[in-house]
Amino acid sequence: MTQHLADALPTPTGTQPGWWRDAVIYQVYPRSFADSNGDGMGDLEGIRSRLPYLRDLGVDAVWLSPFYASPQADAGYDVADYRAIDPMFGTLHDADAVIREAHGLGLRIIVDLVPNHCSDQHEWFKQALREGPGTPLRERFHFRPGKGESGELPPNDWESIFGGPAWTRVEDGEWYLHLFAPEQPDFNWEHPAVQDEFRSVLRFWLDLGVDGFRIDVAHGLVKAAGLPDLGRDEQLKLLGNQVLPFFDQDGVHEIYRKWRTVLDEYAGDRIGVAEAWAPNVERTALYVRHDELHQAFNFHYLTTGWDAAALRATIDASLDAMRPVGAPTTWVLSNHDVVRHRTRFGSLARARAAALLMLALPGSAYVYQGEELGLPEVTDLPDEVRQDPSFFKANGQDGLRDGCRVPLPWSGDAAPYGFGTGGSWLPQPAEWAGLSVEAQTGDPESTLELYRTALRIRREHADLGAGDAVEWLDAPEGVLMFRRGGFVCAANTTGDAVRIPGAGAVLLASGPVVDPEVLPGDTAVWWQG
Template identity: 50%
Template sequence: MTDTALVDAQQAAAATWWRQAAVYQIYPRSFADADGDGLGDLPGIRSRVDYLAELGIDAIWLSPFYPSALADGGYDVADYRDVDPRLGTLADFDELIAALHERGIRVIVDIVPNHTSDRHAWFQEALAAGRGSAARARYLFREGTGESGEEPPTDWESVFGGSSWERVADGQWYFHHFATEQPDLDWDHPEVREDFLKTLRFWSDRGVDGFRIDVAHMLTKDFSEPLPSRAELELIPQDGAHPLLDRDDVHEVYAEWRRVFDEYDPPRTAVAEAWVSTPERRAKYASAAGLGQAFNFDLLEADFDATEFRTVIADNLAQAQASGSSTTWVLSNHDVTRHATRYGLPPLAGRPVKQGTEWVAAGGPPDGVDLDQGARRARAATLLILGLPGSTYLYQGEELGLHEVAEITDGERQDPAFFRGGAYDGLGRDGCRVPLPWTADGASFGFGDAVAHLPQPRWFAQHAVEVEAQDPTSTLSLYREALRLRRLLQTGEQLDWIETGREDVLRFTRPNGWQVVANFGTEPYPLGAPSDAVVLGALLDDAVPGESTVWIAPAQLLG
């Protein structure tokens, strides 16, 4: 290969790194606390960069670290171009980026464009400016109904429960899809659009490699009068013309963002959080002319079932091929019950996992959950998705085999979904956001010098990093080895299914001969005498044990 060809190949690889990446989500307030105030921070993350490098990930995704009143875990942003002083400074951010890049780890940051915090300077200006002002035009203010406007404009409900309208002192109402502290922006306003372009450039200029776009399907809205009732709204199909969700005109916003991303070399990447009605609708967000990639959440709503997994895998690989993107695989994140717990509970029976935290309401670990089964199935599912084409998003703590934490009293909870009784069955999402255990003892299991901002249960000690790092059979050791091997084995964006003769066993091969065999059942699956070596997982009498996954690969692929 000539020098020019080598440079071209390196540039192409740098531009498409995200297509096959293993990305680790960090919830900053619960990762590591450097200053001892009980809240995780950026210097805390920097202190654990070696841990991230040893884990073997390609990138991190940082959930919001911006100034925030924490009305919704940081997703109520008061300033999009700064760091919450409780989490550090812009200098701390720059040092963190440098430390990660030095170790070959790229950085994706969360962008929250649907709404601001009610403490954002724009909203405070809107409150002071009054009716008909230019400041209020950036948001969705409307007059109320009733004799004197004392009733909200519609009977719509917030995601977190209660009305989606809040009245201000002068009698007008503003729309908030989420908490009252999160007023929605009006994306028809040119100043709103221009300001977010400035934000994207601000972080890109500081070295950020990509962006995760929060509720990417909600930005644009049609508030033409008369506004429909809640009952009428629910009957409107989400096919591109719904007043509030997944409108076709949102892609005009992302086309403009793509032009900004492409100003950089390599281009900045993005991934959409888009809960939409069909795969075809989701593919629009993954367009090369738009964000480039969109989360595939289908496995979050699937049971530990071979047929369901195969359908999800086949459908999403087909969608990725049609859109020219690569798909994503997700089993846990900051909004859902941890998959080690989900898989230890009764089947979903069609209930979406976003509303599945009631499963731990009656007890949670150790009561009400088959801990061993959940852990076993979680490891098997993780090895399966790490063997698939596309990128995989991991959530902090899953590499330790953490379960959902149910031992949180009402007085200790923080999630607005809990206080308002809306989505997530009233319990909220605090159980998957409890700070990580790094050591087996200490005030917060090594998270920091003070008690953590959410209570850590005693059983965290057995899952501490220092404990699992010394155990070759631990979940942490498995993740480290799987991610190491994945870098050696990952190739192409195709797979071929191998029929197994059993409905509860999936087997596929990648273009280089790497095979993945996942047994979803309880009876061993006889593998026979493979010509290649089992490089990950363990056989029992030449069979794949129940609820487990093995990787098989030609020796020459391992160097």
């Protein structure tokens, strides 16, 4: 059973499992969760007011996407001050109130940390620009002279994740590296001052009471020596499946070993979670060795389609990779950077089935705000309201990250559906009236009640979430079926009903099941026995 806050004790490295090993962690995207002051933008007070909803949903922890002081060139992932709250979200007092109230409700708080890059409005970077070439502050970033007769060409051929060169030239002729937007200069993690600063930032938030950090671009901090050319065009197509000179370099692991010593200084099992895009699950496992971080996002699972054979292969590979390092596998279907899985999989029925499959697997599960409501991707946002930097780059990206960030519907028949009193920063579809928290609460057929029931069962029964393996059972083609102690989970990824003789009593199903031995198409079932 998931360990609750009142029962939590410090867990020394390499001893008994901590709360995080089978936790269900809910991602809050602050600007789109709840607006307390009517400005159309979600904020910390809005989050605080809705914490009882998350407790009642049944999650163990809440991960907050960035709320730091920022010009918002990339929705807060361009941080100007890591110890300050952006006024659009509130104050440091509000952050303290969220942490304290969450703890009072038995919830833990994980905050986003963005160490690969900062904002071009960060004081270090502004001073580096003022001081000019060869000065100490420039050494904390990647400033280089350009190529060509007069330095008019970028220092190498690296491309930005948002398209175009990963370099921008400044007035004095030097270029600086930014793997993301030009407003997001990369730190030079070879510099001791950068390392010292972030250990200080860790302690600042740990002292405030946070229970851990989700580490943005955890795989990107260290670049290959000499910043060598990649020698390839269309580099964006290589992300996640090839070795790259700017991602997943071995040097990142020494950084996280030092961070682990900081986390272990604090009582209560404080954790680090790596957003690490690695070429394979074996490389991902390196981030969660016993003296490094605690969890790493399983993007290999997130990117697997609704196909039984592919899902089984990914599940096996994920569990097999994590077992030798003693880390839990994580499972995730959606987040703030990808198309919502209801839309990716093609139907609400598949999304509901995928949720039950995920929540039956051993390890920790992540739920992105709104997936418990069955929200689809919003694909028809007007161009004039879009804010995702990738939308404005002429490199073929379609900016669909805005579509998964539309504010939540809480109540009522018209927008903004209880999100706030002053509209919402992205428009909400008219059909979301039927998907609001209010509309779904108490409806046993709703997706919200499916999640509430699934999370309650998961808390009550140690067989779900615990362990590091599944017992696969024979099943018809297109069906996944495995045993977890006294439970069996079956997921039919085909569109046709299949017969499964000897099935047990239905504990929970993602869709209507009339005959326990007949599993409808695109449906998942938890059987007892």
